[in-house]
Amino acid sequence: MNEKATTLSALALLIVMGGAASAATKSITLPPDGVQLTPSTLPGYAKAQTNCVVCHSAEYMVYQPPNAARPYWDAMVKRMKAVFKAPIEDADMPEIVDYLAKTYGNEK
Numbered sequence: 770m771n772e773k774a775t776t777l778s779a780l781a782l783l784i785v786m787g788g789a790a791s792a793a794t795k796s797i798t799l800p801p802d803g804v805q806l807t808p809s810t811l812p813g814y815a816k817a818q819t820n821c822v823v824c825h826s827a828e829y830m831v832y833q834p835p836n837a838a839r840p841y842w843d844a845m846v847k848r849m850k851a852v853f854k855a856p857i858e859d860a861d862m863p864e865i866v867d868y869l870a871k872t873y874g875n876e877k
């Protein structure tokens with residue numbers, strides 16, 4: 770091996786080791802998993818817990834526009850039932866929508 774090749778392979782080794790070292794020390798922060806519904810004394814809170822976090826966490830509620838009005842939440846709940854077959858009783862919908870609008874929407 771000539772001198773140049775030795776230097777190159779030493780360099781390559783350094784790069785490999787450097788990569789391993791930084792992979793071991795760097796950390797990333799993932800978005801919170803398993804976000805819980807915001808607790809509330811509203812009757813819709815318990816119903817949302819039964820009906821709305823079965824398929825996904827409450828993270829989806831958190832990321833809706835903060836100025837979303839009641840009809841937006843009403844449409845959302847109906848969409849969950851119609852499109853994704855969420856087993857939500859029609860009778861429970863008004864209380865769930867009430868909770869959502871007051872907890873995540875523009876009625877805060």
Ligand code: HEC
Pocket residue numbers: 817820821822823824825829830833845846849853854855856857865869
């Ligand atoms: C049967 C399963 C299921 C249930 C129960 C359910 N969802 Fe969903 N939800 C989904 C799926 C599937 C999506 C779409 C995921 C995607 O597009 O990546 C979604 C998406 C959402 C989103 C994100 C916005 C959007 O339009 O994609 C919100 C907000 C939401 N759901 C709220 C609710 C609420 C409120 C309830 C209770 C009334 C509920 N979900 C119940 C399956 C469900």
